Amino acid sequence: MHIHVASHPLITHKLTVLRDKNTHSSVFRSLTTELVTLLAYEATREVRVEPVTVETPVSTTQGVMLSQPRPLVVPILRAGLGMLEGMVSLVSTAEVGFLGMARDEETLRPTVYAERLPENLTGRQCFILDPMLATGGSLIETIKFLLARGATDITCVCLLGTPEGVQAVEDATVGFNVTLVLGALDEKLNEHGFIVPGLGDAGDRLYGTV
Template identity: 75%
Template sequence: MRVHVTDHPLITHKLTVLRDERTPSPVFRQLTEELVTLLAYEATRSVRVSPLDITTPVAPTTGVRISEPRPIVVPILRAGLGMLEGMVKLLPTAEVGFLGMVRDEETLQPTTYAERLPADLSDRQCFVLDPMLATGGSLGAAMDFLFRRGARDVTAVCLLGTPEGVSAIEKTVEGRDVTIVLGALDDGLNEKGYIVPGLGDAGDRLYGTV
């Protein structure tokens, strides 16, 4: 498993504004989209491409294009939906699937309540969007779901993560081809399973239901 924590002043700046409790939902949504587009550059570093012969106005040349089967982007509902636009802006030819997961606030265990994905993901590169890698339960369950459908490799894009979450994912994926791209690696979790210092509940802040 590979973990990449980005180190870029634009990302750090935008995350600082995102974390601020005074930041309103419209600004939060816009910043989330911008951050995901920046993180997507790193997340798509290993996207598969195929050679393509073209002719420029000056001469023939060979470039590349995204290979088939196309990558699939999978936001984890509901908060991951707020990351979708930023990802497909960079990868517009990708297909989009959805996983609905909810965490039990007592046990912190995830439950899948909805899915809209191809039945067969064989040889597909999957990009999972989840703002917060906290306990790792929801993201680990989502990755396991995709691998059981036949996914070739899975890359997770998260705004924030914790050492506990990263460790939990590593145990869950058991040597499968997984990459995690984080905007920041925070200190850890509090007694309620929230990231510290974190940014609160990403879903509530995205959609104004605080």
């Protein structure tokens, strides 16, 4: 697994505001969009392109366009949905699929409750959006779901991660082409499975349910 922790003052600044418990949900949502756009820039460095010839107002020139089949963006519901706008603003021609994952707060194990994805992902570059890489359970199950449908190139974009979560994903994806892009790598998980220092429950803060 390839791991990239983004290092940029704008990313750190936006994460700092997101961490603040007094940040209103409307600000949280807009900053999440901005932050994901920055992370998407890092996550798409290896996006597949093909050469094309275009006519400018002056002459013809060589450029590139995104290759077919189109990239697939998969936000993990519900919190991943808050990252979608930031991703598709950068990769506007990507196809979007959805996977609903819920975590049992006692066992910390994820379960699938909704799915809307192509049946065949052979040859597709897939980008998973999941704000918080805590235990890694939801992300691992999503990766397995995509691999089972033929995906061979998967990039995961997370606002925050933990050493425990990163290790779990790495252990579960040995031998597969998986990349992990993080806004920051935090200290640890606490006894309740929450990221420390973290930013709380991303879904609750995105949608104002706390």
